[in-house]
Amino acid sequence: MRFDIVTIFPEIFESFLSTSLIGKAVEAGTIEVNLVDPRAFTEDKHRNVDDTPYGGGDGMVLKPDPIVRALESIKPGNAARAASEDADDGAAPPEPWRVLLSPQGEPLAQRHLDELLRKRHLVLVCGRYEGFDERVRSFVHQEISLGDFVLNGGEVAAMALVDGVARLEPGVVGNARSLVSESHADGLLEYPQYTRPRVFRDLEVPEVLLSGDHERIHRWRRLQMMLRTRERRPDLWGEFTPSGDDLAELQKAGQGGADGGGAAASGAGRAGLDRDATLALARRTYIALLHHPVYDRGGRVVTTAITNLDLHDIARSSRTFGLAGYFVVTPLSSQQELAERIMSHWKEGHGAAFNENRREALELIEVLPGLEQVVARVEERHGARPVTIATSAVRRPKQLTRAQVRDFMARETPVLIMLGTGWGLATEVLDRADLHMTPIEGPTDYNHLSVRSAAAIILDRFFGMRD
Numbered sequence: 001m002r003f004d005i006v007t008i009f010p011e012i013f014e015s016f017l018s019t020s021l022i023g024k025a026v027e028a029g030t031i032e033v034n035l036v037d038p039r040a041f042t043e044d045k046h047r048n049v050d051d052t053p054y055g056g057g058d059g060m061v062l063k064p065d066p067i068v069r070a071l072e073s074i075k076p077g078n079a080a081r082a083a084s085e086d087a088d089d090g091a092a093p094p095e096p097w098r099v100l101l102s103p104q105g106e107p108l109a110q111r112h113l114d115e116l117l118r119k120r121h122l123v124l125v126c127g128r129y130e131g132f133d134e135r136v137r138s139f140v141h142q143e144i145s146l147g148d149f150v151l152n153g154g155e156v157a158a159m160a161l162v163d164g165v166a167r168l169e170p171g172v173v174g175n176a177r178s179l180v181s182e183s184h185a186d187g188l189l190e191y192p193q194y195t196r197p198r199v200f201r202d203l204e205v206p207e208v209l210l211s212g213d214h215e216r217i218h219r220w221r222r223l224q225m226m227l228r229t230r231e232r233r234p235d236l237w238g239e240f241t242p243s244g245d246d247l248a249e250l251q252k253a254g255q256g257g258a259d260g261g262g263a264a265a266s267g268a269g270r271a272g273l274d275r276d277a278t279l280a281l282a283r284r285t286y287i288a289l290l291h292h293p294v295y296d297r298g299g300r301v302v303t304t305a306i307t308n309l310d311l312h313d314i315a316r317s318s319r320t321f322g323l324a325g326y327f328v329v330t331p332l333s334s335q336q337e338l339a340e341r342i343m344s345h346w347k348e349g350h351g352a353a354f355n356e357n358r359r360e361a362l363e364l365i366e367v368l369p370g371l372e373q374v375v376a377r378v379e380e381r382h383g384a385r386p387v388t389i390a391t392s393a394v395r396r397p398k399q400l401t402r403a404q405v406r407d408f409m410a411r412e413t414p415v416l417i418m419l420g421t422g423w424g425l426a427t428e429v430l431d432r433a434d435l436h437m438t439p440i441e442g443p444t445d446y447n448h449l450s451v452r453s454a455a456a457i458i459l460d461r462f463f464g465m466r467d
């Protein structure tokens with residue numbers, strides 16, 4: 001693997017290239033690192049590499065000519081050639097891959113290092129002062145940043161890149177196996193590591209690591225990797241797809257499914273479940289909006305009035321997420337008639353001609369007098385009683401997380417999500433529900449979502465596609 005580093009401060013690299021694993025790799029010829037100073041490509045007597053910016057402004061800008069001439073002086077190299085896949089076919093060695101170090105580049109991640117290793121010959125261009133003349137960008141292949149912060153120069157970023165790429169080169173790190181379990185190697189952070197002493201200031205090494213039981217140790221480490229990633233890096237966790245064994249381990253450890261703040265395989269629409277599987281689940285899921293029995297402000301069981309907005313909005317959400325149906329539950333015949341009248345305007349009347357999409361959504365609605373009739377209707381359609389899920393705006397004992405609810409939903413039975421109007425579902429409904437779901441909460445104490453908003457959020461959590 002060959003690196004050429006274009007820098008106006010080559011001396012910065014001296015100890016880096018002669019110390020520890022990188023020093024050994026350079027000495028053994030496993031990696032080759034050349035330092036190229038753009039000053040050598042200046043023609044004025046002061047060897048100026050920078051100049052003031054056109055248009056005014058602070059600081060100095062690196063001139064394009066010395067950098068581009070430095071780049072052009074770097075020819076395809078032997079190290080790249082020797083290790084490339086087609087080394088023996090007599091073809092020309094691969095062109096060096098030019099990388100500009102810049103806070104405006106792609107933030108460096110492990111996958112970049114894997115890709116850069118395959119290039120075999122990298123040219124790393126370090127900026128200084130206020131950065132490069134913009135035209136330098138036309139002469140490089142890629143722009144990489146060490147992160148969302150600004151350094152004085154690209155040299156530290158270049159060292160990070162050489163260090164990260166070189167350790168992937170066979171022979172640089174003694175024990176190649178240690179690369180496999182490291183953080184980011186398979187999308188998870190590494191497990192916690194311990195060495196002697198066994199007790200340090202009352203802090204003990206976990207018992208499992210002293211057990212000598214390699215299978216147990218392996219499983220513990222894998223679990224720690226998942227828990228640590230889920231807690232510290234929800235972004236990585238959202239991208240991770242746990243295996244069946246992983247899910248079993250999480251469950252055994254009392255960590256529910258794969259959710260818990262992050263995402264993962266048990267979250268429909270995310271990693272692990274594709275669009276078809278999510279749609280298949282949605283196609284046997286129903287939502288029921290109960291206008292009775294629900295509580296009023298004073299804790300009395302009442303029947304609330306149907307609203308036009310709830311009919312339309314929940315129907316549109318149900319249609320969007322692919323649900324099998326939307327039940328509007330009210331025992332009052334006058335309210336049932338009102339709902340039917342509103343719907344018929346959009347299903348058969350002027351509305352149908354005016355807005356075809358609305359008809360499609362409202363056709364999902366069925367108005368029924370009670371929950372029993374809803375359950376019977378689902379059973380009639382699917383040949384099985386639905387799993388009933390109660391929702392609530394307040395925390396109660398035995399509520400399950402989304403991931404835990406989702407595990408039940410995966411059991412091939414139809415599903416009925418029950419939403420209350422007024423001040424929420426009455427105890428008689430809650431007592432009969434198979435599952436209770438944790439409320440939707442924001443970071444504030446205020447929790448007064450409209451039922452249509454709650455419905456949309458719940459459906460998105462179970463069936464929303466993630467980008």
Ligand SMILES: C[S@@+](CC[C@H](N)C(=O)[O-])C[C@H]1O[C@@H](n2cnc3c(N)ncnc32)[C@H](O)[C@@H]1O
Nearest residue numbers: 101102103127130131145146150151153154157
């Ligand atoms: C002070 S910085 C110039 C920043 C430039 N004015 C801007 O805002 O984009 C000087 C040089 O340090 C290097 N540098 C600074 N921050 C960096 C980062 N986060 N990653 C990689 N290189 C960085 C780049 O080579 C840059 O040209």
